[in-house]
C-alpha cells in the first residue's frame with residue numbers, strides 16, 4: 283500500500299473524500315429524483331423506501347467495486363464504546379462455478395449481524411438474541427483500506443428484535459430530532475418561518491500520546507489496560523512547558539502527514555494538529571460537522587491514529603491517563619446548533635432580533651446545564667476519566683459554564699432588571715422591539731479551565747475523556763437543551779406580547795440558573811468551596827455519576843423526548859457499571875502480575891547481588907558500605923510490595939465475588955483502587971533505587987521522551 287502521497291501529483295483537493303460516498307458523490311451519480319429523496323430522508327422529512335434504497339445500493343456497489351472493494355460491512359457502535367464490523371463479500375455464486383457481485387437495497391438498509399455477544403444490559407435474552415443494523419443516512423458510507431484489501435463501510439444503527447437501542451447511534455439520532463423539534467418551535471415563535479430543521483454541529487479536539495512500539499511491547503500494563511500502573515517520572519516532566527506547541531519532530535510529522543492523508547481520503551476534514559502539554563502528547567482536530575457524521579468521524583480518527591501509528595513503529599495511546607505525573611488526555615467537544623438554512627443559533631447577532639434569539643438560546647443552555655448537571659457529569663463517567671476530572675489538569679467534576687466578562691455582565695444586568703449591558707457603552711443601542719442590549723463585537727474571551735465554555739459561537743464541553751465515544755455526551759446535552767427549549771416554546775406560543783415574554787423568559791431563566799456560571803479558575807480549591815456554597819453538585823467518581831441514569835427525573839426527561847426508555851436507560855446503567863468494574867479488575871490483575879512476576883524477582887535479585895557485594899567487601903574489612911544500606915532499603919520495600927500485593931489480591935477477590943453490580947463497582951472504587959495505589963507507591967519507590975538495567979520494564983524516560 284502506498285503510504286506517502288506526493289501532493290504535487292495528487293493534489294489534496296483530488297484526494298479529499300476519494301474514499302467517501304459523500305453527498306457530492308451521490309449528487310453526481312444518482313438520478314436527480316433519488317438524490318432529492320435522500321436529502322429529504324437526511325433532513326428527517328421522509329422515511330427511506332426500499333425502492334430508493336435499491337437505486338442507491340446499486341450505485342454504491344459500483345462505486346465501491348470500481349475502487350477495489352470486495353466486501354461490505356454495516357459499521358456500528360455497540361455499547362462497548364468501540365465500533366464493530368461484520369464483513370460480507372459482494373459475491374453471489376451463479377451456479378456454474380462463477381460469481382457476480384451483488385448488493386441489494388435490502389442489504390444496504392438492514393443487516394442482521396446477530397452479534398449477541400455485545401452487551402445489551404439485559405435487553406436481549408439469548409433466544410431473541412438477534413440484533414439488527416439499519417443504515418444511518420445522515421453519515422456517509424466510506425471505504426476502509428488496509429494492505430490486504432478494501433471494504434465498504436456503511437454507518438448503521440444497531441437495534442434489538444423489539445426495536446430497542448443497543449448502540450450509541452440510535453439515541454443520538456433521536457436526541458437530534460428532539461432538539462430540532464423544540465428549537466423549531468422556539469424559532470417559529472420568534473417569527474422564523476423559513477428554517478425547517480435544526481442540527482447540532484460538533485468539532486471534537488482529540489488528544490493522544492505516541493510511544494515507541496518497541497518500548498510499548500515491553501509494557502504489559504500498556505498493552506492490556508492502555509495505561510501504566512507503575513512508573514516514575516524522570517527528573518523532567520512537563521514543567522518546562524517546552525512540548526506544548528513546540529516544533530513537531532520529524533518522525534511524528536511523518537506520522538501526522540499519513541494520518542491526515544488517511545482521514546482526508548475518507549472525507550474527514552482533519553485541520554489542526556499540534557504538540558500538547560505533556561511530553562509525547564498530541565492533538566488533532568477536524569473541522570466541525572453535523573453531530574452524527576462528527577461522532578462517526580471521531581471513532582474513525584481514534585482507530586486511524588492507532589493503525590497509522592503502528593505503520594510508523596509507534597503506538598497511539600488514547601487512554602485518559604496513561605502516565606502519572608503528567609497531563610492526561612481529553613477531548614474537547616465543541617458543540618453548536620444550526621438551522622438547515624445556515625443560521626448558527628449561538629452566533630451573537632448584529633441586530634435586535636438575532637440578539638434576542640442568541641440570548642434566548644444561550645440562556646437555554648445555561649439552564650439546561652444547571653438543571654441537568656448531574657446527567658452531563660454522568661455522560662463522561664468512566665473509570666479512566668476519574669483520573670483526570672478534578673486533578674488540576676482537567677476541569678473539575680463540578681459542571682459550570684464560562685461566559686466571559688462582557689456576556690455575563692449583560693446577562694446579569696438583565697437578571698437584575700437593569701437596562702442594557704455596560705460591556706461596550708459606546709455601542710449600546712436601545713432596541714425598538716425589545717430593550718435587550720446590543721452585544722459586544724467579540725464576546726469570546728478565553729478560559730481554559732472551564733468544563734463548559736462559551737467560545738464565541740459555540741460551547742466547548744471539556745470533560746469528555748479522550749478514549750470515549752462522543753455520542754453519549756452529545757445525546758445527553760441535546761436532550762437536556764431540548765427540554766428547556768420545550769418549556770420556552772410553551773410560554774412563547776401562548777404569549778400575547780412576544781417581546782415582553784422573550785425578555786421575561788431570559789430574565790427568569792438566567793436569574794434562577796446563573797449560579798452555574800463561573801468565569802474564574804476552575805482548578806482552584808476555592809472554587810470547590812464556592813461551588814458547594816452555590817449548591818452545585820460535585821460528583822467525584824464515576825460510580826455515583828452513573829447512578830444518575832436511574833433517577834426518576836432522568837427517566838422522565840428521556841421518555842418525554844422519546845430518546846431512551848426506562849428499560850434502555852437501565853440497561854445502559856448496567857453496562858457502564860460493569861465496564862467500570864471490568865476495567866479496574868484488569869488493571870488490578872496487571873498490577874499484581876507486574877508486582878509478582880516482574881518487579882519482585884528483579885528487585886530481590888538486585889538486592890541479593892548488592893548484599894553479596896557488601897559481604898565480599900566486608901571480607902576485606904570494608905564495612906558499612908552503601909551496598910549494604912541500599913540492599914536493606916530494597917529488601918524492606920520489597921517486603922512492603924509483597925504485603926500490599928497480598929492485600930490487593932484479597933480485596934480484588936472479594937470484589938470479584940460481589941453479585942450486585944452497583945455494590946461491586948463501589949468495591950472496585952473504594953477498595954481495589956486504593957489497594958492498587960498502595961502497591962504502586964512501593965513499586966515506584968523501588969524503581970528509583972534499582973539500577974536502570976536491572977529494572978524489568980522500560981521507564982517513563984523511554985516512554986515519554988524517546989521518539
Ligand code: ADP
Pocket residue numbers: 483484485486487554567568569570571614616617618619626739740742
Ligand atoms: P481551540 O484549541 O482554540 O479550542 P481548535 O481550533 O483546536 O480550537 O478547535 C476548535 C474546534 O471547534 C474545531 O474542530 C472547529 O471546527 C470546531 N468548531 C468551530 N465552530 C463550530 C461550531 N459552530 N460548531 C461546532 N464546532 C465548531
Ligand code: MG
Pocket residue numbers: 487614742
Ligand atoms: Mg479547545
